[in-house]
Amino acid sequence: LSPELRPPIEHCHPDALELAVEKLVADKAYREDLGRRAYEFVRANYSPPIVAERYLRLIRGDIPAEWIVDPGRLRYFMGFGLTEDRCRQFLSDTLRIGGTGSLQLADKPELERLIVEFADGQTY
Structure with missing residues (x-):
């Protein structure tokens, strides 16, 4: 996925999940910043009008290459x-x-x- 399509999350290897959760618990500023960026990401990418427009693009056959995996x-x-x-x-x-x-x-x-x-x- 291109960077703008990736949600802001705490990426980690599964073996490091506990440390990632501890970081989110311990670092309030980081946690709040990540939460704010996640909120903005969802609003910018998954609001009802944006999702509806994507469906219309699919129906019209207007499918960007970056949607294909x-x-x-x-x-x-x-x-x-x-x-x-x-x-x-x-x-x-x-x-x-x-x-x-x-x-x-x-x-x-x-x-x-x-x-x-x-x-x-x-x-x-």
């Missing part, structure tokens, strides 16, 4: 809030029980390879 190019798979260790264990168990086919990624061989390597202990 090719799932075949995705490589990140840690975004669901697990620590690396828990994610690795989950994927390792999934592969042990169901094999590579259980990932349902045959159409995305590079991502499949990265996940198998990660589950086998390689660094992501």
Whole structure:
């Protein structure tokens, strides 16, 4: 996503989530600034007229290139809030029980390879 389409959030690796939450709790000025920027982001990008205009663009076939995401190019798979260790264990168990086919990624061989390597202990 382009920077203007990214919401202002505390980006962190899942293993650093606790530290990120502690920062938000401990640093009032940072927390309030992040909250203000998030509020402004939502108002600027998700007000009813703006959302309606986006639907109209879709209906008219006026779809900007930046709205299109090719799932075949995705490589990140840690975004669901697990620590690396828990994610690795989950994927390792999934592969042990169901094999590579259980990932349902045959159409995305590079991502499949990265996940198998990660589950086998390689660094992501």
